[in-house]
Amino acid sequence: MFSSFVPNQYVPSIYKINLEELKEKGMKSIIVDLDNTLVESDRRAATPLLIEWLERLQELGFQVMIVSNNNKTRVSQFAIPLQIPFIHKARKPLPKCFRKAMLELKTDINRTVMVGDQLLTDVLGGNRMGLYTILVVPISKTEGFFTKMNRRVERFVFRWMDKRGLLPREGNH
Ligand SMILES: [Mg+2]
Numbered sequence: 001m002f003s004s005f006v007p008n009q010y011v012p013s014i015y016k017i018n019l020e021e022l023k024e025k026g027m028k029s030i031i032v033d034l035d036n037t038l039v040e041s042d043r044r045a046a047t048p049l050l051i052e053w054l055e056r057l058q059e060l061g062f063q064v065m066i067v068s069n070n071n072k073t074r075v076s077q078f079a080i081p082l083q084i085p086f087i088h089k090a091r092k093p094l095p096k097c098f099r100k101a102m103l104e105l106k107t108d109i110n111r112t113v114m115v116g117d118q119l120l121t122d123v124l125g126g127n128r129m130g131l132y133t134i135l136v137v138p139i140s141k142t143e144g145f146f147t148k149m150n151r152r153v154e155r156f157v158f159r160w161m162d163k164r165g166l167l168p169r170e171g172n173h
Contacts, residue, residue: 004127005119005157006166007135014038014115014136015053019060022113027132029107030057031098033116034068034075034086040140041070041147046082054082065101067092069121092116093125119157120150 011017014037022030035041038050046054057064066086068075075088085104090097102112109130116122117138126133161167 002157002160004124006161007123007133008168009134010168011134012137017134019056023060026111027113028061028111029063029105030113030115031065031067031101033122034066034078035070036117036138036140037115037136044077063105065105067097067101092121093128095129098125098129118150119154
């Protein structure tokens with residue numbers, strides 16, 4: 001019933017993603033959520049650590065695109081200085097934004113990873129599309145109303161998955 005919510009990996013943060021392993025799996029593109037995945041939702045610019053991580057992705061040959069449900073001001077202010085392509089008001093989990101991202105990155109479902117902190121948008125959307133999905137623990141606890149509502153549903157789904165041993169932990173996927 002909830003299998004669309006089960007990510008391929010579940011890690012404490014983006015920095016714990018094994019990038020070499022993704023390469024070995026044949027992945028070449030990473031679609032990544034912004035708020036509470038890359039930085040806190042109230043942090044306007046990238047941290048030095050994030051910039052370092054993005055540079056590493058580039059060195060490894062990954063293409064990156066930010067796909068966020070947040071508005072143009074927020075997403076463009078963050079992404080433009082980093083020179084990373086982005087889609088704002090993406091309406092995840094709907095499939096359109098994922099298709100658009102893959103088209104722009106000239107990639108396909110077999111070589112694309114979706115990374116995000118929300119089951120109901122990032123993981124559900126990515127799984128339905130057939131992407132390799134990585135759930136990260138959200139960075140910050142200051143969240144808007146809709147995110148809070150989503151979290152309540154998430155906790156329910158988490159418990160359901162945990163009981164059935166469906167939640168892949170780090171190093172166990
Ligand atoms: Mg998020």
